[in-house]
Amino acid sequence: MLVLKKFGGSSVADLDRIRACADRCLRTAAEGHQVVVVVSAMQGETNRLIALANALVRPEADPAAARGHYVEAAKSCQDYDRELDQLVATGETVSAALLAMAIGDRGGRAVSLCGHQLGMQTDQRHTRARILQIDEARIRSALDEGRIVVCAGFQGVDPDGNITTLGRGGSDTSAVALAAALKADVCEILTDVDGVYTTDPRIVPQARKIDRISYDEMLELASLGAKVLQIRSVAFAKKYGVRVHVRSSLNTTQGTWIVPPESAMESVVVSGVALERGEAKVTVLGALDVPGVIATVFGALGAAGIVVDMIIQNVGHDGRTDITFTVPGTDLTRALDVLAGVTIGGEAMRVETDRNIAKISIVGLGMRTHAEIVGQAFQILAAEGINVQMVSNSEIRLSIVVQERYGELALRALHRGLGLDGDRA
Amino acid sequence: MLVLKKFGGSSVADLDRIRACADRCLRTAAEGHQVVVVVSAMQGETNRLIALANALVRPEADPAAARGHYVEAAKSCQDYDRELDQLVATGETVSAALLAMAIGDRGGRAVSLCGHQLGMQTDQRHTRARILQIDEARIRSALDEGRIVVCAGFQGVDPDGNITTLGRGGSDTSAVALAAALKADVCEILTDVDGVYTTDPRIVPQARKIDRISYDEMLELASLGAKVLQIRSVAFAKKYGVRVHVRSSLNTTQGTWIVPPESAMESVVVSGVALERGEAKVTVLGALDVPGVIATVFGALGAAGIVVDMIIQNVGHDGRTDITFTVPGTDLTRALDVLAGVTIGGEAMRVETDRNIAKISIVGLGMRTHAEIVGQAFQILAAEGINVQMVSNSEIRLSIVVQERYGELALRALHRGLGLDGDRA
Numbered sequence A, B: 001m002l003v004l005k006k007f008g009g010s011s012v013a014d015l016d017r018i019r020a021c022a023d024r025c026l027r028t029a030a031e032g033h034q035v036v037v038v039v040s041a042m043q044g045e046t047n048r049l050i051a052l053a054n055a056l057v058r059p060e061a062d063p064a065a066a067r068g069h070y071v072e073a074a075k076s077c078q079d080y081d082r083e084l085d086q087l088v089a090t091g092e093t094v095s096a097a098l099l100a101m102a103i104g105d106r107g108g109r110a111v112s113l114c115g116h117q118l119g120m121q122t123d124q125r126h127t128r129a130r131i132l133q134i135d136e137a138r139i140r141s142a143l144d145e146g147r148i149v150v151c152a153g154f155q156g157v158d159p160d161g162n163i164t165t166l167g168r169g170g171s172d173t174s175a176v177a178l179a180a181a182l183k184a185d186v187c188e189i190l191t192d193v194d195g196v197y198t199t200d201p202r203i204v205p206q207a208r209k210i211d212r213i214s215y216d217e218m219l220e221l222a223s224l225g226a227k228v229l230q231i232r233s234v235a236f237a238k239k240y241g242v243r244v245h246v247r248s249s250l251n252t253t254q255g256t257w258i259v260p261p262e263s264a265m266e267s268v269v270v271s272g273v274a275l276e277r278g279e280a281k282v283t284v285l286g287a288l289d290v291p292g293v294i295a296t297v298f299g300a301l302g303a304a305g306i307v308v309d310m311i312i313q314n315v316g317h318d319g320r321t322d323i324t325f326t327v328p329g330t331d332l333t334r335a336l337d338v339l340a341g342v343t344i345g346g347e348a349m350r351v352e353t354d355r356n357i358a359k360i361s362i363v364g365l366g367m368r369t370h371a372e373i374v375g376q377a378f379q380i381l382a383a384e385g386i387n388v389q390m391v392s393n394s395e396i397r398l399s400i401v402v403q404e405r406y407g408e409l410a411l412r413a414l415h416r417g418l419g420l421d422g423d424r425a
Helices: A016-032 A045-057 A063-071 A074-088 A092-103 A136-144 A170-182 A217-221 A232-242 A263-267 A293-303 A329-340 A372-383 A403-417 B015-030 B045-057 B063-071 B076-088 B089-105 B135-145 B170-182 B213-222 B231-239 B262-266 B294-305 B329-340 B372-383 B405-419
Strands: A001-007 A034-039 A109-114 A119-122 A130-133 A147-154 A155-157 A163-165 A186-191 A213-214 A243-249 A256-259 A271-278 A277-289 A311-313 A320-327 A350-354 A355-363 A392-394 A397-403 B002-007 B034-040 B110-113 B118-123 B131-134 B148-152 B155-157 B163-165 B186-191 B212-214 B243-246 B256-259 B270-277 B279-288 B311-312 B318-326 B350-354 B357-363 B392-395 B399-401
Touching: A001 A170, A016 A092, A016 A147, A016 B045, A034 A092, A034 A136, A034 A170, A045 A074, A045 A092, A045 B089, A063 B076, A063 B243, A074 A163, A074 B089, A074 B110, A092 A109, A092 A147, A092 B045, A092 B076, A092 B089, A109 A136, A109 B076, A119 A170, A119 B399, A130 B135, A136 A147, A136 A277, A147 A350, A155 A170, A163 A350, A170 A186, A170 A232, A186 A263, A213 A217, A213 A263, A217 A232, A217 A355, A217 B034, A232 A243, A232 A372, A271 B357, A277 A293, A277 A329, A277 B002, A277 B155, A277 B329, A293 A311, A293 A320, A293 A329, A311 A392, A311 B148, A320 A329, A329 A350, A350 B034, A355 A403, A372 A403, A397 A403, B002 B015, B002 B170, B015 B034, B015 B148, B034 B135, B045 B076, B076 B089, B076 B163, B076 B399, B089 B110, B110 B135, B118 B170, B131 B170, B131 B329, B135 B148, B135 B170, B155 B170, B170 B231, B170 B256, B212 B213, B212 B262, B213 B231, B213 B256, B231 B243, B270 B405, B279 B294, B279 B357, B294 B311, B294 B318, B294 B329, B311 B392, B318 B329, B329 B350, B357 B405, B372 B399, B372 B405
Parallel strands: A001 A034, A001 A186, A034 A147, A109 A147, A119 A155, A186 A243, A213 A256, B002 B034, B002 B186, B034 B148, B110 B148, B118 B155, B186 B243, B212 B256
Antiparallel strands: A119 A130, A155 A163, A243 A256, A271 A355, A277 A320, A277 A350, A311 A320, A355 A397, A392 A397, B118 B131, B155 B163, B243 B256, B270 B357, B279 B318, B279 B350, B311 B318, B357 B399, B392 B399
């Protein structure tokens, strides 16, 4: 088997942990498998390097200000991002070299490869590059020499040989992309939790570890998954059919497998429920219900780079309509600024906002065939006296917005009512 | 003009100093010159990375022990050195990116290049690689775009794309090699001293800054030069005729030019005098004066990697001879171990050692034509009552070993007596 392992920043946070990673790689190799490893930077290192860059260009060390400073001259901004990539990518190069040394020290043979060496070819979008292709020849020949190949995650190289990075959490994307290119039998994401849970165990002690989950469910459960692996990497895994195994780096128990959908999965109607806070609700009241009103509002927000999540337009009456949507709470002020500059049929808009909301998402492949889940969910909330503010759904997800103070109660009630409760952790 | 500037670790030790380097580069660019910069790692960074590696493979963190551990398996050792290069080279990549950012922040345009990007092709001798050739296309095109090109010093890339390093002080070698490849008009070594002095000003306050010195004199004055630039880079500069200007990074006064010999130089008979301590004297007493005795002794030492400096064999009598030589004091114990295993004509050797010696070197192109200097030097020492223990010389250098406690007195006396004294600093 060809096993790809990815160790996050906390797993290589210090030399003892790096030695533990080495032991883990050697055990897998001793079982007769080929091993390719992807590592993040040592915990804190990426932030240290970014802080250096920020302090250099803006002594007040405010990252947003530092970038804003550069936006003044688009050309300089591009130069800044290029240098930031050259700078920050060293973090992963360091941890990869150290892990290769640790494996060698324990009697194994390893080689560390950074972006240009491991053939990770990307486009030129610095700080958020996309992978174009992977030339795996170098990795293959190192594997053929019997080596454990330690790859610096997060980084690649553009067609001109410039170092690029894949954005925050990019090491997960590196790992899945390499697993796809190498046709690895499994992509193990080794982290400091045991796997993906049916919901956040800090809120619901009865949360259970999920054994198997489909890519689509995992994508819908973004807010749960984001803690254990970068959601972008799941989309990549889905596209290339990479079998991902999220498990603890501290023990050898099975974690959560993220795999193509299997018929057995549909018998489990709901896989998990997730709670997201930090969004804000915006309601445009009594807008003229003219053609293109939606396009006007969301076109302006989109042009400002504000990502809108849920959108609801109520049925109009008297030629007027209400439009409600949610945006990240951090973007609310900016969204209001944008809307203040928009008119509909010559009228300024009346806008109400509410930061005190919580969004609960219920996700499961079985929802495709079990239409009764939707009604069941609303009954559960009604039984708790929780009022539903907004609803939206996809084929395998139902999202409900409630008042923020009812968020945790709603999560616990749905987890229990939909049959997800396990033993109290 | 094309100006190559090299900033050492102390010149990029913190962000304020990096900003000062940026200003200096921009001033030169504003004068209408093309600027290529070579930077070392931020002061302390290389040691920090090496300490990490040592602590990883040998928790007791003794560098010698860490390497020794690996010598057990030659293959692993090579792997270790390869990873050490991957690791340590990040130090220069970081400072290059930061300097490029600082230049951009001040309104200039720059680009940082690490080893594989700047075309610094070396052999595969990790941790002490030799430059094979430089493909300067990338640097040229960046210069043509009007950019200041900031190169990570110390590092290169082998034919397989592995990162290599040029050994300690390798940034000087990078700088001179790049200056040669680019046919730069000058290679400025910017450091924390004003230039090369006629001798160590801490011992002789009347030491003067040398305005111009030839490559050969600089090579012979290794012990003075080593403080301001890596002596290997001087050999490189000589080979390719690179004009080197050693000057302060803190002011703009002229420093010392290291250049091809000029006829005017010979009128200055002596350029400088240097004091070296830390060597030890070894005397092999009454060895059988058989053919090959020298080869036997120094063959054994050479095989053990011990560098022998001065060698003197006295005229033999009664078929026996005395051989005296010096080795680095740190190698003395090992040298004695080696000699204990060597027999000459079946006899073990009688060996005496003396760690309390000092070597003074008098260097000057003019010594070629001014034979009287040698006699003059001995008269000066005799006048001070200093006994001469060993003498060796080259065309432009006279080296004298005296008792260590007379070393500084001898240096001061020769500096004054040979007409080098300037105003008291």
